[in-house]
Amino acid sequence: MSVQNTKQKLVVIGNGMAGARTVEEILSRGGGEQYDITMFGEEPYGNYNRIMLSSVLEGSSQADDIYLNPLDWYERNNVTLHTGKRAAGILRRAKQVFDEDGKAETYDKLIIATGSRAFIPAIEGVKMLGGGFKPGVFVFRTLDDCRWISEYTAGKKSAAVIGGGLLGLEAARGLQKFGLDVHIVHRGSHLMGMQLDPGAGAILKTDMEKLGVRVHLKKDTRTILGEDRVLGLRFSDDTTLECDMIVLSAGITPNWEIAAGCGLTTQRGIVVDDQMRSPDDRDIYAVGECAEHRGEVYGLVAPLWEQAKVLADHITGRNPKAAYHGSKVATKLKVMGVEVASMGIIEPEQPEDEVVQFSEPKKGTYKKLIIREGRLVGAILLGDIGKAPYLMQAFDRNTPLPEERLRLLFDIGDPPKQITFTEMSADTQVCNCNGVSKGAIVACVNAGKRSPKAVMDSTRAGMGCGSCKSMVKDIVEWACGGDLEEDPSVHYFVPGVPLSKPDLIHAIRQHNLKSVSAVFHYLAGGKEDALSKPGLASLLKTLWKAEYEDERDARFINDRVHANIQKDGTFSVIPQIAGGITNPAQLRRIADVAEKYKVPLVKLTGGQRIDLVGVKKEDLPSVWRDLDMPSGYAYGKSYRTCKSCIGSDYCRFGLGDSISLALRIEDRFKGLDSPHKMKLATAGCPRNCSEAMVKDVGAVAVEGGKWEIYVGGAAGASVRKGDILCVVDSENDVLKFMGRFIQYYRENGKYLERTYGFIERLGIAKVRAVVVDDSEGIAERLDQDMAESVAAYRDPWKEAYMPATANQFASMLQVLP
Amino acid sequence: MTDTAMTDTAMELRVARLDAIPPGEGRTFGVLGEKLAIFRTREGRVLAVQAECPHRGGPLADGLVGGTTVICPLHGWKFDLSTGDAIMGDCGLRKYPVRVDTEGHIFISFEDAAPGAAATSD
C-alpha cells in the first residue's frame, strides 16, 4: 500500500533446509515488510526435509510427504523462488547474483545457503569418459537421487554402499527394501566412526548383519569394475565384490565455490563470524552446511536451526546483538531400526577423563559416558537410549552430574532432589513445552511470586503437557526456602471468582445467576476474567440446564464452532459413531464429504471413530449438513463417546451385549457438559478389549448376566485402573448408576479435573457411599438432575442451519476498499 | 482505492458494522492484504490488533476475551488489547487505531508502517 517501494532486496542462494528455514525465521520477525525476498534453488522443488530421504527411498514416505515448504508457500509469503535455477556467480561490486543464463538479480543483502554435496572419492572407474557417473553409480543427497536409485534397481540383485557412516547406513536401509542383497563397504575399522567408538561400532555391525546387511570393514575401494555399467568393486587388497549398483556415501563437501569465486574467505566452508556474516563483506551471510564458523562445519540440522535464528535476528534488526557461539552436537538417530544417541567426544582425551561403561552385546545394548571434572563431555548410547534426553541436556548445559554414576546409565528410582536443584544450572530447561528454565523460575520467585501457581501463571512453566508440574512446584518451594505463600486461589473453582466450588454454587443459586456475565457482575466485582469463562459456562449449564443463558463469548473456540481447533487454525470434525458401529451408507457419506471438501487427512481415532482433519472453519456448517450425522463432541469438556468391543452377539467369549449397552449409553449421555472430558466404554467380558477398565466410566460384563461398573480409570497422560463402583445385573441399572456417578462428578469435580483425579481426591469409598448407598440422601435428586440435563440436549451441529452468532463460521471477512 | 485517500501518514477505512462482531468476541478481517483481528468487548470497546499470534500464528480472533485481555486459542499467550502488550508471552501485538461512528460503523486507520517510508516520503 505504500506509494513507493522502499523495501530492500534480499537474495538467497540455495533453497534447502537452511535457506528456507532462514527465510521463515526472517518472515516471522516481520522481515517480509523490510525485504523483497528472492531465492535461487538448484533443485526443481520447494524445500523438503532432506533427513527423511531414506524413508522416501525405502518407500515408507512419498516425496509429497516430506515437503516443508511446498511451492505455494513461497507464493503465499511473497517470496520469489527461481526453481531449477543454479546461481552461477556473484558480482560484489554491482551487488548482483547471476544465474547460468546470465540473468542478474540485484541484492542489498545476500545469504548463501548452498549446503553441501556428496564427496566423490578418487576411485578408478567412477566416471565415464565424458565425465558423467558410470551407469549404476549413485550418490544419495536429493529427491532426484532417490528417484534415480529406485528406477535403476529394477532387475538388479545386489548393491554396495561405499561408506559406513550415518548416511551410508541410511542408504543401505533404503536399498534393502528393493529386495537387493546389500553390502556396506567401509574403509574404517568400525561403523559410524564419527559417532561411535569401536565397542559400539561392533555391536551395531552385529545388529546390521542380523538385519541381513553384509558389512565389510577395512576395505579400501580402488576400482569400480564394469565397462559400461557397474559390475563390481576391487579393493586395495585385490579382493573383489560383485554388485550391480553402487551408492557413494563417503562424506560430504560443502558448496563454497560460489563464495570463493567472488573473493570471500573460504576454508573448509564459507567463513562466517558470530552473526553468520562473511568477514569480508557486511552484506553477505552464509548459513547451513556450507558455512564454517569458528573452524567448524556442521553436517546435521540442529546447528543450522540455531544459525538461522541468529541470522534472522541480525538481518531484520530484531536483535542486532544476536550471536551464534557454535553448537554442541548431540544426535539421536534411528539407524535401520537401531536407536543410537551420541554426543561430544567418543574416547577419553585427557588422563583424568573418567569413563563409565556398560555393554551387553547379546541384547545390542551399549552405554558409555566420558566425564571430565564432574561434567559430561561425551556419550554413546546404543539399543537402550532412554537416558538420552537427560544426558543430552546435561551435556548441552554443562551441568554437574550426580555423584552416583549408575543413575546416569539406568533408571533406578528418582534422583535425590535437593542436591539436583542446588547443582542444576540456571539455564536447565525445566518445562520442555514452553521452554522455561530453572533460572526463569527462580527469578520469578525472587521477583515476588511465592506460590507454584503464581509462578506457573507468569512463566507458563508446567502449562503445556503438565508432566513437569511437580518439578516446577519443587523448584518453587526450594527457591522460596520456606517462605512459600499459600495461594488461596488454588481453592477457587475458577481463578477469576474468589469462591470454592460449593460456595460458588451456593452463591449462584442464591442470586439466581444464569449467565457468565451475571456471575462476574455479582461475584467478581464486575471484573471479567477470560480464563474463567469456560469453567463458569460449564458449571452454569450443569446447574440450570435448559434455563442457562448461553453467552457464546464464554466458550472456548472449540465450543463456539463445535470442532477442535488445530495448529493452523483449521478444525477437525468427528461425527458420532457410537460404540464404533457404523455402516456402508455412513462410510460412503463420510467419504463423499472428505472428497468434496478436500479434507487433507481422514483418520481413525483412538476412540473408534473417524476424524476429518483440517476442515476450514467456513466449511464446517456445510460439512455437517452433508454428513447429516450428530456431533461426536470430540472437542468439548463433556461426555465424549462410548467405545465398545464385539460383545455377546458375535464374540465366542462374550458374556454381555456390550454393543447394545454402548449405544444406549451414548444416546443417553451424549454432549453432557462436565468438569473435563468423559470417555466411556463397555466390554463384553473381562478380557476388556475396549479398555473399559481404564475409562472414566466403564462397564464390563461378567458371568451371571452382571455388569461391573468401573470409575476413575485413565490411560492418557496418567494411567490408572478404574475402581469398581458397583456390580449390577441389568443394562438399566448400569445406566442408572453411571448417570448418578456422572452427575455427582459434574457437581463436585473441580474444573478440568478428570475422574481419575476426582476419585483419588475423594476416595472411592466416599463416592460409593454417596452414589450407591445414598449416604447423603441425594440419590434421587442426582437422578432427577441428570434426567433434566439429558432432556436439555440439543445437537450443536444443527447450528449448520441456524448460526448462533454473526459470522460464527467466518475465518476471515474480506474488506474491499 | 485512490492515492488521494492515502496521505503520507495514515489512511482510514470503514471495515465493518459493529454487529458483524458479537459482544465479547473477535473476528478476523482481511484489509488491503493485511489481516487484523477486531474485538468488541462486553463493556463495548472496539479494539483492533494483528490477526495472528506472534507465537505460532494462532488466530487471535478465536481467542477468549475478558475485559481487554485476549488469550490465544492455541497455546494460551495473553495480550492486552488496549495496549498490544503481551501479558504472558515474549512479544506484543501491532495495534490499529479504531473509531466507531454514531451509526455503528467501524473505521480503522492504517499507518504506512513500511520501514524507511518516512525518509523517502518527499
Ligand code: SRM
Ligand atoms: C483425535 C485423537 C487422536 C487420534 O487420532 O486417535 C485425539 C486428539 C487429541 N487429543 Fe486425545 N485424542 C484421541 C484419543 C485419546 C485417547 C484414547 C481414547 O479416547 O480412547 C486418550 C486416552 C484416554 C484419556 O482421555 O485419558 C487421549 C488422551 C488425551 C489427553 C490426556 C488426558 C489426561 O488427562 O490424561 C489430552 C490432553 C488433555 O485433555 O488436556 C488429549 C488431547 C487431545 C487434543 C484434543 C489436543 C488439543 O487440545 O488440541 C488432540 C486434538 C488433535 C487435533 O488436532 O484435532 N488427549 N486422547 C483421538 C480422538 C478420539 C475420539 O474419537 O474422540
Ligand SMILES: Cc1cc2nc3c(=O)[nH]c(=O)nc-3n(C[C@H](O)[C@H](O)[C@H](O)COP(=O)(O)OP(=O)(O)OC[C@H]3O[C@@H](n4cnc5c(N)ncnc54)[C@H](O)[C@@H]3O)c2cc1C
Ligand atoms: C539422506 C540424508 C539423511 C540425513 N539424515 C540426517 C539426520 O538424521 N539428522 C540430521 O541432523 N541431519 C541429517 N542429514 C543432514 C541434513 O540433511 C543437512 O544437514 C541439511 O540438509 C543441511 O541443510 P543446508 O540447507 O545447509 O543444505 P541442503 O539441505 O543440502 O540445501 C542446499 C540447497 O542449495 C542448493 N544449491 C546449492 N548450490 C546452489 C546454487 N549455486 N544455486 C542454487 N541452489 C544451490 C542445493 O541444490 C540444495 O537444494 C541427512 C542428509 C541426508 C542427505
Ligand code: SF4
Ligand atoms: S493427538 Fe494427542 S498424543 Fe497426538 S500430538 Fe495431539 S495431543 Fe499429543
Ligand code: FES
Ligand atoms: S500461537 Fe498463540 S499462543 Fe501459540
